[in-house]
Amino acid sequence: MTDDTTLEKIKDCAIKLALNEGVFNPSTIEIATAANVSRTLLHYYFKDKKEIHEIICSKAMELYNLKMQPLFTGSDTLYSRIILFAHNAFAISVKYPYLETFLITGMKYNPDLKCFFYVHKSKINALLEEIKNFAPPESLQNLQAEDFLMQLLSVVNLPTHSLQHIFPIAEYRMQCEVFTLHYKELAIKFIEESIERLGLK
Template sequence: MSDKKDVATEQLIKNTAKKLFFGEGRFNATTQEIADEAGVNRTLINYYFRSRDNLFNIVFEDAQQKEINFTDMVVFSDMPFREKIEKYLDMYFEQAKEYPYLEIYMVTQMNQGSCFKDPEQISRVLDKFYLEIALEMDKGNIDKMRPEQFLLNMISLTSFPVSMRPLLQETMGFKKEEYDRLMEERKQIILNTLFK
């Protein structure tokens, strides 16, 4: 096999696993199910990843790192604060649409103590974000409160409808497409709630 083909096959397996795990919520998908979905031989999964659990961890860490990198890029950009929030919300809801079960899995991992392995990076982002929140409060663009409360409000408004999607969609009687439309309306509602 050529190196290009190796990389393409490895990426295909990772993308397929991510779709099954976080797009469809099939956290217990077997190696054979992943191979069948990807259209590859099951032995290739063991060749590239050694085990299903190792593949699962790699896919999760890739998704987590992508989110951390994006958040870091947005927070440390030169764009105005409100635009940063808009850009973050765009990314968040786009990811949630493609991978509706990723948030649920992240909460599970946090409860088991195996999430966000670089506390210094998180602290650096939070410090910058809290400073910007405080400056926006001083400008009168958002209500005065502890910056942590602003962040909790933002996270609650975005995360709850995503992480609780299976329950809310079922109990509220929405089809997938209807709930997707509801989520598309969230961005403006969140911005109107957070900003004056």
């Protein structure tokens, strides 16, 4: 195993612990065990846990940008971008079910995450204005653009997928995977119909 391979393995295991399994502040022992390396070897690559946590935060921000990108970029219609976002978000949520929770929790004490969300907020505000300007006023009825966007972001997250880590029994894991698939199909259909009703197509 090359040094680069070992380094990447440690990084990947730390990221998996935090974003896939919900261990938001993994200890060096937990990371070393997951990577199947000694703590001595781990400290050869990283002087302390803070360095590893910064890597996790960087990866989390990268994934969140990737998840949200379809909403903010491209020349497609708002409808097409939302549908693309939904499919994209589902794929990331399945692999990293604790992504949002990690970011929101970390924002309280991590200045980089605070800055990240401050920049991200301007993109959200621009999207909200686009929704308000695009949708006929009567189509939104009592639903505010902010409410619509919040519901959209909630629907595409898959908290049910995290049950696989809470109940690691094979039978439960299989049921969670089946449920996740059906949930995605229903949620995409719900999003498509909701967008059409709101006149965003």
